[in-house]
Amino acid sequence: MSKIHVRCTINGDPQEFLCEARQSLLEVLSEELGFTGTKEGCNDGNCGACSITLDGVLVDSCLVLAVEAEGKQVATVEGVAGPEGLHPLQQKFLEHAALQCGICTPGFLVASKALLEAKPNPTEHEVRHWLAGNLCRCTGYDKIVRAVLDVAGQEK
């Protein structure tokens, strides 16, 4: 199968890659470009472990074809921390012990960051609603929700 040339940015850096039309963006990110922080949990858009943003919009990268990244800004968990250190969400996830096995954590961080960019002061219900597309089997969500509310200055 011939390959297609795709140009995009990933976490701000220009990136070019060749992919097959049938490859998902998740597959190309994790298997070919080394962005293994984006995790596969279901490959059918139900667990959110592969959450990324595409031009700022939160998506499941398993449901996006790699060719659809053409001309887009892709942001993954690897871009959440800056040279100055961890993002406040990452810091609060650690302080609240909001992860156990950690496989869902990249997706939750990307999704939570997108939430706070869209809505800086969410209520607990809004956090739970926004994160309902991200499954965690270890924590029961309590500490994740608290960590996000803490960053938003909303934790009681």
Next chain:
Amino acid sequence: MTASGNGKIRDFGDRTFKVVGTRPIRHDGADKVTGRAVYGADVQLPGMLFGQVLRSPHAHARIRSIDTSKAAALPGVRSVITGADLPAPASADEMIDLGEGPARVKYLRDNVLATDKILYRGHAVAAVAATSLHVAEEALLMIAVDYEVLAPVVDVLTAMKQDAPQLHDGMTTRVFGEDTGKKSNIAAQMRDELGDIKKGFEEATHIAETEVHTATVHQGYIEPHNGTAQWSQDGSLTIWTSTQGAFTAQKQIAAILGLTVGRVRVIPTEIGGGFGGKIPSYVEPAAALLSQKTGHSVKIVMTRTDTFEGTGPTPGSCVRVKIGVDGAGKITAGEAWIAFESGAYPGCPVGAATMCVFACYKFPNAVVDSFDVVVNKPRSFAYRAPGSTHVAFAVEKVMDELAEKLGRDPVQFRLDNIAEEGVRRSDGVVYPRIGARECLEVVRDSDHYKSALEGPNRGRGVALGYWFNVGLKSSVTASVNADGTVQLVEGSTDIGGTRTSIAMQFAETLGLAAHDINPSVGDTSTVGYTDVTGGSRVTYATGWAAYEAAEDVKRQMIERAAMVWELDADQVEYHNGAFRTLDGSKSIGFKALAGKIDDTGGTVVGQGAVDPAAGVGGSFSANIADVEVDRETGKVSILRYTAVQDAGKAIHPSYVEGQMQGGSVQGIGWALNEEYSYTDEGRMANPTFLDYRIPTALDLPMIETIIVEVPNPGHPYGVRGVGEASIAPPPPTICAAIKNAVGVNLTELPMRPDRVAAALKVAKPSIVAG
């Protein structure tokens, strides 16, 4: 920088600690929030091929033939294997110990790649290695399998009937350990007896009984199974995999491939959840064989559907329980009948269920009958407190009914019969100091229990659950650095922050800070034998091994201090974080002394290896739930939830709370939503996270926690494992809350909206008013 905590702690102990009980940031934290942590599917090796597994579309069938020629001819395909490529087991009866129980090698092997018979939908039939994942997928479609389709049986009561389809031609029922020679799907029948059951029920003034049914549910870890194999030309095999136990994986893979364990190295990657389901090896032996045949490394990652259909969920079950009490409200007798669906092969955790069924209370007389039954479902495996949740549902329902008959408060009735030190469990074990009473008293005295619950269709429930915990073998090696930090290598894969809970026990023992220790998880070549991360054992047993390693370091550092001071070692002691002469004239801190190790003989390496057989101390968990039932749809909403559990001593309270919250929520999913839904053909109709619905953030309130600390005398720091007991109480807690809300008495899990709505339709108004 430390973690914050919201939960409450009730400490019944009298010791104070410096590190134990604090909340440091986990050592692997930064890697796990930045995407750097390497999980099984992230493994990349030069020249690596991708494997895929063909699975049976039928639940029960005979394989007449397999034609792989077209698949093998597809460009990019390097090898196609079937069950015929796996070596035959050394003997039909060869057994290996998997840490939490023995397993028959033939069954493990036939589960990895079927030979003649398909026993469940999703049973592996063939595997392909190709240059890309997609070529491998295409190749699977080109493998022609001729099946003789047989009638399946997918529920335990039907499977136990004499005229049911038989899964295994040669299988005969063993009753109380003796082979009866009788062919059936009942692999084994067992019985525990305590006291005189007939006399016990004669003494009863009130008797209540129930029959409950629980669905097959999956551990539901977010990371699918995976394995990458590299078979070297020198005959050695290296496996990278997400596993709960590298050594257990090594044993299984070696046994299935007919190798000695010394030729197999298993490197455990980070693991994305296990809950018991990542003890067995599924794809690793196939990846190894494909690597051997191609000369390349081969990675296989399961799909989500493969994970549901092809890996071991918890057994579905039918449980009958009958309990009698006398006029004073004391239990006189208990009878249990427990039948578990083992799935395709026998050996399910029904034995563990018999240890848990009557564990919460004093039963002077008891009989427990249990049945290990094969059905056309995936071979079941452990799922968090395996077996305990099924039986807790039945027993706690009966306890509520007895309290109602006696006109007593359900918590007080339980306290009047609570298990405590010296009580003999129905399977014969006599309890050491346990914290069941304290857990229930904390429930009784909690803000939640004392709060009013108002509003229509709302109800509250309380229930108790148990897990016995295990000890098993653990190893730790610790090397002292010249700057006073310590490299600690431990053998337990870390699924929930245990690197830190282990390192903290090491630090406490030597008066160091948690972050002076750099813990890492070893592989089968770099650390001593360590059993699985399971049985709630890691913080308990591997933590104990770290304590022993620290004591070993302490002894050696005393010798070094003596060398520096030109004294005999018996003139030096360790006291409160420093080494000093017995006369108190000289003292040196750990870090200062570490700076001198290069001049006093070089590296200091401490070791700890433990195998605690007794003293693990069981853990009890009590829950309070407030629910609201939608009368129209039958949907149950959880308004408030509190989990109480005895941790003995919480090493890192945040991660203890995490276990309590996570276990409770898994139990809530089991109670309300989760099940393998089967078609008449024995096909799982819902093998995706869309249709197999685990709880989301939106389904839940905060899970309040109260950690109870009744120190375990069988551990240096009083630890009881906390990983599992939390999953047992949610189904009966929620069932009681539903009953108190709308008057319906449900006996089947999950308590789906349609079941609640159907029960409401037939419920009499007089009961509803109650």
